[in-house]
Amino acid sequence: MNLLMSQLFSFSLKVTAGLALLVSWRRYRRNSLLFWSFFFLSSSLSIVSELTGFNFGVPLFQALGVSFLAGGVVSLLDEEAVGFPIHSLRIAALTLPSLVSAYIVLYAKIAPNPKPIYLSYGVAGIFYAFAGVVLWGVRRFYPRSGTFLSAVITIHGLHKMDYPFLRPVEWFAPIGFTLGAVLNALEVIAFIHIVLSERFRNIESATSPEILKKGVYILPPERFKSYTEALSDFPVLAFARRSDFPERWEVHLLTTVEGPGNIGPTQLHRIIERTRSYLAEAHRENVTGVVVIEGLEYLMMYNDFRSVLKFLATLADYIALYSGMLLLTLDEKSLEERQLKTLRQVLNVGDGK
Known part of the structure; x- marks a missing residue:
């Protein structure tokens, strides 16, 4: 040549x-x-x-x-x-x-x-x-x-x-x-x-499980296991303190330890950006995007309540915009009654029963 x-x-x-x-x-x-x-x-x-x-x-x-x-x-x-x-x-x-x-x-x-x-x-x-x-x-x-x-x-x-x-x-x-x-x-x-x-492309066609609902839900840790099992074959996006989730889930560890896919507890903007991209693609594919945050207490160790609330409010806005589902695992006893009430009001939390 x-x-x-x-x-x-x-x-x-x-x-x-x-x-x-x-x-x-x-x-x-x-x-x-x-x-x-x-x-x-x-x-x-x-x-x-x-x-x-x-x-x-x-x-x-x-x-x-x-x-x-x-x-x-x-x-x-x-x-x-x-x-x-x-x-x-x-x-x-x-x-x-x-x-x-x-x-x-x-x-x-x-x-x-x-x-x-x-x-x-x-x-x-x-x-x-x-x-x-x-x-x-x-x-x-x-x-x-x-x-x-x-x-x-x-x-x-x-x-x-x-x-x-x-x-x-x-x-x-x-x-x-x-x-x-x-x-x-x-x-x-x-x-x-x-x-x-x-x-x-993030999302492929999947059969929506019955447990899937649009909106924001707060789940106690003991009830979260049933959701994990029900969504095991669904392409869920999760930000968590542990990695033992279904293989089809995309999991990002919340940790101060550097590593591929890991997210630091103060890097809330990275969670928002990845969530936005995931939900937008799910919406285009006519699939309900499911986002899981397991470790709110951990995030509150490194950020004040107001910052975490603003962060969650932004996620809730994207959930509403793209008709997705946000699951927050939280031991409600870890928050003051006033904080919990504010959290529910700002996020318009639904009944996850």
């Missing part, structure tokens, strides 16, 4: 993938899809810029593409409630600027005829590879496709880093662009595999 054919193949592939993801975004309304759609479309414009000799377009669209790629990765982590470990963020903050500077100095020293335009590919590749490493965090939810996509993006980022050094080498240029085209194809396959997965 010669240089021009490789570029045209990559361009066609990126445009097709970008438009396909844009169509998927219109259906699922997940921000990650929108960002990734723009990522492919921006990357295609980078190729157009190189083919037409519009040199300023190369670094511009390279930067935009990587920004949208990273935005999609961060959005996916947020949608799946996967926290980014603070120590990893600290390492990134301390190393990335130095790594970029070292790369630029190395290029200036080694390249016989340094070109800033070529350098933009390499710098973009550093952040490209970093986005792939961050994406590794979703492997718990997408064991094969997530791991594969993370690996391909990381490798592609590393490949972009060799561009400034090898692009001027005439015999390697076609090979480099062909390799880039192959990596683009693998990225598209991995993206599509994730988008078409049951997990990404």
Whole structure:
């Protein structure tokens, strides 16, 4: 495959993938899809810029593409409630600027005829590879496709880093662009595999159990077991202090310990965002979304009652908006009578009997 054919193949592939993801975004309304759609479309414009000799377009669209790629990765982590470990963020903050500077100095020293335009590919590749490493965090939810996509993006980022050094080498240029085209194809396959997965679409058709009702309900711990059994085959979204729930449930542990899918007790916004995404998709699939919060007492240890009340009120609003069901397990003796009354009034709690 010669240089021009490789570029045209990559361009066609990126445009097709970008438009396909844009169509998927219109259906699922997940921000990650929108960002990734723009990522492919921006990357295609980078190729157009190189083919037409519009040199300023190369670094511009390279930067935009990587920004949208990273935005999609961060959005996916947020949608799946996967926290980014603070120590990893600290390492990134301390190393990335130095790594970029070292790369630029190395290029200036080694390249016989340094070109800033070529350098933009390499710098973009550093952040490209970093986005792939961050994406590794979703492997718990997408064991094969997530791991594969993370690996391909990381490798592609590393490949972009060799561009400034090898692009001027005439015999390697076609090979480099062909390799880039192959990596683009693998990225598209991995993206599509994730988008078409049951997990990404969140909800599949399911027979609604009789116990399922719309609204907000408070259940004492001893009665919650009957709901767990009745909803064992239903795609429930749960935020809990334990993980021994039915296999079909999507469970996020409430804990201060970092880990894939774990949510800290003060990160109430992450619970809200994941719940909103889940309920919206359930509503589109004409399924009653069921959300479980098991561990209210734990959340109140780290947040004042007013903050928890506002948080629950927001969840209740989404439950009403998307016709879902919210189950709160709570030992009512753990609250003062006035707090319990306020909680019931604000949430418009139904009778869970």
